[in-house]
Amino acid sequence: MLWRQKVFVLWLAALLVHCGSDSYIILQIDDNDKTPLAIPQNVNTLTVSIKEVESLSEVGAESFVLSEEKQFPMEILLQPSTTTSKVLQVAVLGFLNTKLVARSNFQIPNWEDGKINRTKPVILENVP
Amino acid sequence: MIIQVINRSLVGLTLVAFLFSTIHAYGKNTSLDKAKKAYENLQYDKVTPLLKRALKAVESVNEEIEIYELFALVHATYARKDAARDAFIEVLKRAENYRLSEDVSPKIREVFAEAKNVYDGLPEKDKKLPPPGAESTSSHQHAKNDAKHVATTQQEQSPPPTKNANSEQEFLQPQEQISLQEEPSFYQRWWFWTGLGVVLGGVATIYFLQSYQQGLPEHDYAVRLQ
Numbered sequence: 001m002l003w004r005q006k007v008f009v010l011w012l013a014a015l016l017v018h019c020g021s022d023s024y025i026i027l028q029i030d031d032n033d034k035t036p037l038a039i040p041q042n043v044n045t046l047t048v049s050i051k052e053v054e055s056l057s058e059v060g061a062e063s064f065v066l067s068e069e070k071q072f073p074m075e076i077l078l079q080p081s082t083t084t085s086k087v088l089q090v091a092v093l094g095f096l097n098t099k100l101v102a103r104s105n106f107q108i109p110n111w112e113d114g115k116i117n118r119t120k121p122v123i124l125e126n127v128p
Numbered sequence: 129m130i131i132q133v134i135n136r137s138l139v140g141l142t143l144v145a146f147l148f149s150t151i152h153a154y155g156k157n158t159s160l161d162k163a164k165k166a167y168e169n170l171q172y173d174k175v176t177p178l179l180k181r182a183l184k185a186v187e188s189v190n191e192e193i194e195i196y197e198l199f200a201l202v203h204a205t206y207a208r209k210d211a212a213r214d215a216f217i218e219v220l221k222r223a224e225n226y227r228l229s230e231d232v233s234p235k236i237r238e239v240f241a242e243a244k245n246v247y248d249g250l251p252e253k254d255k256k257l258p259p260p261g262a263e264s265t266s267s268h269q270h271a272k273n274d275a276k277h278v279a280t281t282q283q284e285q286s287p288p289p290t291k292n293a294n295s296e297q298e299f300l301q302p303q304e305q306i307s308l309q310e311e312p313s314f315y316q317r318w319w320f321w322t323g324l325g326v327v328l329g330g331v332a333t334i335y336f337l338q339s340y341q342q343g344l345p346e347h348d349y350a351v352r353l354q
Binding site for chain 2: 006010024026046048050059060061062064070074075076077078079080081083084088116
């Protein structure tokens with residue numbers, strides 16, 4: 001194997017290592033200081049919906065029954081695939097049983113491959 | 129996730145292939161391979177130094193035959209008939225039934241015929257190489273001596289450019305003699321690339337293993353995206 005071929009193989013390996021690394025997005029969700037959301041008195045279910053910004057097609061959605069042991073702030077882990085769009089629109093909705101009590105809409109701009117991408121803390125706004 | 133697993137498998141396979149290629153390179157006379165390539169690419173000035181190096185690392189009679197055959201072809205190309213003839217004689221000593229392929233030029237065929245005549249006229253004891261049991265030492269030594277002989281022959285017997293010599297020969301001969309004295313650069317040495325490969329391969333392996341064992345970061349809830 002010539003040295004040029006060895007360099008190419010190493011480059012290919014590095015590229016594959018880079019592409020093969022897992023990517024994560026962590027949403028840091030907090031409540032509003034003025035009207036704190038106690039679990040489960042004020043809110044007991046959280047729904048997260050993630051859409052592509054361009055096509056507005058949903059790429060992920062999940063609804064969690066909140067555990068009393070976990071109060072705000074909390075961290076929600078998103079696990080994108082290799083085909084997930086780089087810019088995402090997120091909607092987080094807080095329910096007390098079936099009543100919507102808090103919400104937040106925000107964008108995740110350009111999350112990076114192979115890294116743990118942390119968003120800035122997102123505040124859930126109370127819905128009157 | 130499946131794509132990532134496939135990617136990681138590919139990384140592993142690539143690293144294994146790289147290590148095997150490096151290990152495999154030890155078992156091959158790489159100088160001979162390079163000499164063949166240089167000859168095929170018409171880089172004749174590089175062929176002789178590579179063949180000299182190949183003779184030092186020769187491991188079988190077949191390799192010796194290939195080396196002397198190339199020596200003969202290059203010498204014949206440079207119109208050094210005596211050196212080409214001597215190289216062909218070395219080939220015949222190792223393979224009495226050696227024949228040129230059909231597509232060889234008449235010029236080379238003429239030199240080979242002369243070499244065959246000289247070889248046929250040699251006493252029987254001079255036609256034989258040392259017995260196979262002594263191949264690893266005496267043959268190797270013999271090869272080294274031949275390398276010196278061919279190199280010396282080449283330097284001593286290179287005919288000075290004559291009025292009738294064509295311009296290509298006048299240009300190529302001095303260039304080849306300069307090449308003979310050139311030392312390969314550090315980046316052309318096997319140990320440089322092997323060392324670099326080991327270092328980079330090690331770093332890639334550590335990185336690969338670390339990322340594989342890293343697991344999920346801490347979180348309260350998780351959503352998998354498409």
